Amino acid sequence: MPFTEEFYLPPEEELKVQEINLSTPFLKAGALHFGKYCNEECKEFMLCRREENDPRRCLKEGKDVTACGLKFFQQVKKNCREEFDQFADCLEWNSPKMEVRYCRKTQAALDRCMLDKLNIERPYFGFYTQIHPHKTDRPRPESFLPRKVYKDDRPSLPDDYPREEAKFGSAYLVYN
Numbered sequence: 001m002p003f004t005e006e007f008y009l010p011p012e013e014e015l016k017v018q019e020i021n022l023s024t025p026f027l028k029a030g031a032l033h034f035g036k037y038c039n040e041e042c043k044e045f046m047l048c049r050r051e052e053n054d055p056r057r058c059l060k061e062g063k064d065v066t067a068c069g070l071k072f073f074q075q076v077k078k079n080c081r082e083e084f085d086q087f088a089d090c091l092e093w094n095s096p097k098m099e100v101r102y103c104r105k106t107q108a109a110l111d112r113c114m115l116d117k118l119n120i121e122r123p124y125f126g127f128y129t130q131i132h133p134h135k136t137d138r139p140r141p142e143s144f145l146p147r148k149v150y151k152d153d154r155p156s157l158p159d160d161y162p163r164e165e166a167k168f169g170s171a172y173l174v175y176n
Contacts, residue, residue: 010056017062020069025092029084030076033114036123038068043134051141080113 003009020027035042041064048058055062076084087110090103100107111122 008056010059014059017066018070020066020073022073025088025098026084028091028098029088029110030073032123033076033118033120034069034072035128037072037120038065039132040134041065041068043132044136044138047134047136048138075118076114079117080110083110083113086110 022030041061045058045061045065048061049055052058083106087103087106090106091098091100094102114120114122
């Protein structure tokens, strides 16, 4: 993809953040609690990506999500490491698709630990499918292209023009 001289690419220092070095079973084991713990940061990032339509403008929000994830997994490691490791190992070794249904006992132990020590309740079934409004301090972005205002120059019949009845009745029932 060719770029012009005016195209802004952020420097490498601006892009560097500490990464969350966890494998897939561990990320899946903590996903539900992570989503609830970092809910506001994730919604802010997704709103920015949707409104701006340019990932370069959402670097700060992305860094906030990563920082929240690091903080969350450090707290889990400090408080519930044994239960977390058992649940992740169960996911990894008991099903090729890492299905949770084979690991309900270890999942329950992790949920209990998260509630007792970190005060993070497991989200109820359907929590992530519901609409959760988000308030933000970011200004609304301006659109890239100005909207064209169309004039209604189409010729139309006057209101008192005689109209014939429909040949086959009303289409009201068909479309409603």
